[in-house]
Amino acid sequence: MKDDVRMRGFARRHTVEAALELLDRHIQPLDAERLPLRSASRRVLAADVESDVDVPGFDRATMDGYAVVAASTEGAASYTPLPLVVIGDSLPARPFDGTVASGQAVRIMTGAPLPAGSDAVLPAEWIDGASDSANVAALAAVSPGKNVGHRGEDVARGTTVLGRGRTLRPQDLGVLSSIGVGDVCVIRRPRVRLVITGNELLAAGSSPTGYSIADANGPMLKALAERDGAVVDDPWLVPDEPEAIVEALHCGSDVVIVSGGSSVGLEDLAPTLLAKHGELWVHGVAMRPSSPTGFGKLGSSLVFLLPGNPVSCLCGYDFFAGRAVRTLAGGSKEWPYRSIVAALEHKITSQIGRLDYARVRVVGGRVEPLAIGGASVLSSTTRADGFVIVPADSEGFAPGTDVTVWLYA
Amino acid sequence: MKDDVRMRGFARRHTVEAALELLDRHIQPLDAERLPLRSASRRVLAADVESDVDVPGFDRATMDGYAVVAASTEGAASYTPLPLVVIGDSLPARPFDGTVASGQAVRIMTGAPLPAGSDAVLPAEWIDGASDSANVAALAAVSPGKNVGHRGEDVARGTTVLGRGRTLRPQDLGVLSSIGVGDVCVIRRPRVRLVITGNELLAAGSSPTGYSIADANGPMLKALAERDGAVVDDPWLVPDEPEAIVEALHCGSDVVIVSGGSSVGLEDLAPTLLAKHGELWVHGVAMRPSSPTGFGKLGSSLVFLLPGNPVSCLCGYDFFAGRAVRTLAGGSKEWPYRSIVAALEHKITSQIGRLDYARVRVVGGRVEPLAIGGASVLSSTTRADGFVIVPADSEGFAPGTDVTVWLYA
Numbered sequence: 001m002k003d004d005v006r007m008r009g010f011a012r013r014h015t016v017e018a019a020l021e022l023l024d025r026h027i028q029p030l031d032a033e034r035l036p037l038r039s040a041s042r043r044v045l046a047a048d049v050e051s052d053v054d055v056p057g058f059d060r061a062t063m064d065g066y067a068v069v070a071a072s073t074e075g076a077a078s079y080t081p082l083p084l085v086v087i088g089d090s091l092p093a094r095p096f097d098g099t100v101a102s103g104q105a106v107r108i109m110t111g112a113p114l115p116a117g118s119d120a121v122l123p124a125e126w127i128d129g130a131s132d133s134a135n136v137a138a139l140a141a142v143s144p145g146k147n148v149g150h151r152g153e154d155v156a157r158g159t160t161v162l163g164r165g166r167t168l169r170p171q172d173l174g175v176l177s178s179i180g181v182g183d184v185c186v187i188r189r190p191r192v193r194l195v196i197t198g199n200e201l202l203a204a205g206s207s208p209t210g211y212s213i214a215d216a217n218g219p220m221l222k223a224l225a226e227r228d229g230a231v232v233d234d235p236w237l238v239p240d241e242p243e244a245i246v247e248a249l250h251c252g253s254d255v256v257i258v259s260g261g262s263s264v265g266l267e268d269l270a271p272t273l274l275a276k277h278g279e280l281w282v283h284g285v286a287m288r289p290s291s292p293t294g295f296g297k298l299g300s301s302l303v304f305l306l307p308g309n310p311v312s313c314l315c316g317y318d319f320f321a322g323r324a325v326r327t328l329a330g331g332s333k334e335w336p337y338r339s340i341v342a343a344l345e346h347k348i349t350s351q352i353g354r355l356d357y358a359r360v361r362v363v364g365g366r367v368e369p370l371a372i373g374g375a376s377v378l379s380s381t382t383r384a385d386g387f388v389i390v391p392a393d394s395e396g397f398a399p400g401t402d403v404t405v406w407l408y409a
Numbered sequence: 410m411k412d413d414v415r416m417r418g419f420a421r422r423h424t425v426e427a428a429l430e431l432l433d434r435h436i437q438p439l440d441a442e443r444l445p446l447r448s449a450s451r452r453v454l455a456a457d458v459e460s461d462v463d464v465p466g467f468d469r470a471t472m473d474g475y476a477v478v479a480a481s482t483e484g485a486a487s488y489t490p491l492p493l494v495v496i497g498d499s500l501p502a503r504p505f506d507g508t509v510a511s512g513q514a515v516r517i518m519t520g521a522p523l524p525a526g527s528d529a530v531l532p533a534e535w536i537d538g539a540s541d542s543a544n545v546a547a548l549a550a551v552s553p554g555k556n557v558g559h560r561g562e563d564v565a566r567g568t569t570v571l572g573r574g575r576t577l578r579p580q581d582l583g584v585l586s587s588i589g590v591g592d593v594c595v596i597r598r599p600r601v602r603l604v605i606t607g608n609e610l611l612a613a614g615s616s617p618t619g620y621s622i623a624d625a626n627g628p629m630l631k632a633l634a635e636r637d638g639a640v641v642d643d644p645w646l647v648p649d650e651p652e653a654i655v656e657a658l659h660c661g662s663d664v665v666i667v668s669g670g671s672s673v674g675l676e677d678l679a680p681t682l683l684a685k686h687g688e689l690w691v692h693g694v695a696m697r698p699s700s701p702t703g704f705g706k707l708g709s710s711l712v713f714l715l716p717g718n719p720v721s722c723l724c725g726y727d728f729f730a731g732r733a734v735r736t737l738a739g740g741s742k743e744w745p746y747r748s749i750v751a752a753l754e755h756k757i758t759s760q761i762g763r764l765d766y767a768r769v770r771v772v773g774g775r776v777e778p779l780a781i782g783g784a785s786v787l788s789s790t791t792r793a794d795g796f797v798i799v800p801a802d803s804e805g806f807a808p809g810t811d812v813t814v815w816l817y818a
Contacts, residue, residue: 182614
């Protein structure tokens with residue numbers, strides 16, 4: 001158990017870039033499932049959707065008014081009204097059956113089918129005569145096609161309406177419904193198991209007592225993974241015992257996220273166990289916090305080993321586990337955070353060779369680094385508006401430098 | 410039924426600003442409910458949360474190493490090692506029971522309680538000697554408090570950890586859990602009923618046949634309202650009959666959204682019915698599309714009358730109904746869309762006195778207005794990346810103008 005190397009730090013750390021490159025080689029969108037349209041909002045299409053109908057399926061009025069033969073209104077004006085004989089009505093789904101000839105008109109509502117013979121709609125305000133009169137007069141001329149929505153103008157049969165990889169917006173569901181699509185083929189949501197290790201931990205929601213502390217990482221990781229599209233069971237609390245950890249890792253979930261015991265200390269069991277029972281691809285990353293992060297594979301599950309310190313855990317999730325969850329779900333690898341660019345109020349210092357994740361506030365349009373303790377102070381991430389990344393090749397930023405702030409949401 | 414005024418347009422239109430001002434007077438966050446933490450992500454706190462514990466509840470190590478009396482390491486350096494007698498171990502939740510004196514040390518893990526007597530942690534890499542040895546040597550001095558996380562440094566007892574109105578982030582759930590909060594008091598989600606009117610409509614997912622069309626607005630409105638924090642039942646499809654519409658309106662939901670029949674045409678029944686059975690505050694807004702939009706109240710329900718044309722329906726939702734849903738849910742009135750500023754590729758023209766909602770694409774960083782039909786072409790909002798608002802006092806924007814684009818999501 002007590003091993004000099006394990007007590008003295010990592011033999012070698014991956015750069016963040018190298019770790020991400022390695023991760024990206026192992027992640028791709030999951031297989032597909034069919035879902036009813038009503039459940040498909042924000043999901044990712046697994047295949048192109050082509051329309052096999054025209055929308056609308058018929059020419060229709062785009063205004064309330066009178067369907068006419070456009071040519072028969074030529075010369076009409078307020079001082080030279082042209083008489084029209086009203087021969088019927090066209091309402092949505094209750095079309096006019098006959099044919100409109102020159103000098104005739106059919107009262108028509110928005111969305112109603114354009115009657116045979118007519119080729120334009122004269123808006124109601126260009127008509128003289130009561131709306132229930134059989135004899136009215138045109139006060140203006142219309143050109144052919146005016147105020148008519150043509151068959152297929154919204155969606156033409158055979159068109160690819162939405163492409164594979166599209167994250168479905170509310171209006172996309174509307175368009176899919178309009179072409180008669182009742183269910184869609186979308187990327188399956190990854191199943192994520194959370195394994196929270198630590199003899200000192202009490203279940204979330206417990207009052208901390210004595211030297212025991214309540215699990216903060218479980219509720220946080222569950223919300224993060226759900227935000228990124230995963231289906232997440234309630235966290236498993238596991239003691240720092242090899243058998244218990246190994247049992248928790250074997251689950252067949254798409255992703256397992258382990259919190260705690262990821263470093264090189266006496267009770268940091270997870271890396272050794274993952275290496276023994278599966279594959280440990282990365283262990284130790286040149287970043288702060290979250291340097292004792294690792295990942296690999298066990299059976300069909302991607303396994304992420306995140307530090308138990310909650311700020312490290314958040315940072316390690318955002319850099320590695322979250323990227324995997326989002327990619328498996330068919331979404332973007334990139335952070336789901338908005339970014340802004342603003343000037344630093346105070347300097348941020350960092351070390352060459354290590355990427356830094358600096359929590360900041362944005363006050364009056366200026367970026368204020370938070371004077372914060374270490375990776376154990378989770379409240380620093382609730383007081384912060386977001387974070388600034390200092391790349392590994394930088395010693396930090398001077399006051400006044402424009403920096404990119406990623407805003408927590 | 411056939412009434413000249415109703416066929417000829419609105420007697421008067423509200424400006425968008427006036428309509429919003431009127432709406433804002435009638436909307437405020439709903440009452441509160443208690444929820445388990447695990448279900449509270451993205452919900453809005455209904456009350457401040459104060460901590461009645463310190464986190465951590467004890468001084469602890471922030472690194473793996475040796476707990477010592479800092480003063481006893483004075484003068485230690487690699488060429489002048491100072492001997493230390495290791496008298497025990499401190500592990501998380503398994504503290505060392507004794508007291509550390511000068512010249513003594515306790516092996517300690519990150520997060521473990523700092524033993525009595527000690528006031529600093531000497532990192533393992535500054536120690537000469539095997540990690541299981543009882544006699545080691547300090548290779549460097551530490552100052553008091555070094556590598557120690559003090560009681561209450563994350564959260565001090567009595568502190569307001571998160572304030573009323575806060576939308577809970579994943580890390581907020583972590584902090585709440587760490588102070589022993591198992592459930593939280595959050596603003597209730599508004600219940601929304603969707604009433605989709607139109608004799609020509611088939612239920613979402615049906616193939617359009619003859620002169621009937623499949624409901625596009627129901628699935629779209631459901632996804633929009635859910636996005637904004639509502640609980641939404643499946644849409645009610647209702648024929649254009651007064652009794653059926655009135656029955657659907659009486660439901661006690663916090664919000665009722667009616668699609669279709671909102672204008673002044675022959676079968677536009679909703680405004681008259683709302684005025685008769687409840688209150689119609691606004692009917693007709695100086696905007697395009699979505700001018701035939703209205704809202705008011707019936708019993709305890711806010712009622713929104715949106716045009717049946719799907720682009721109008723989307724626009725009317727975003728301007729009015731969505732604002733109400735988000736406010737009732739405790740969130741921001743403002744659009745949930747990101748915005749960017751970019752230069753127009755082609756001009757956008759508008760009329761003074763009317764606000765315009767112009768769908769655009771963003772191609773190579775330039776804003777291209779979509780050459781699109783009217784409010785009936787929903788696919789214009791799936792081809793668009795977002796929209797540009799032309800205010801009522803503007804005739805539009807010339808090519809090259811920097812405009813704000815609200816990006817659909």
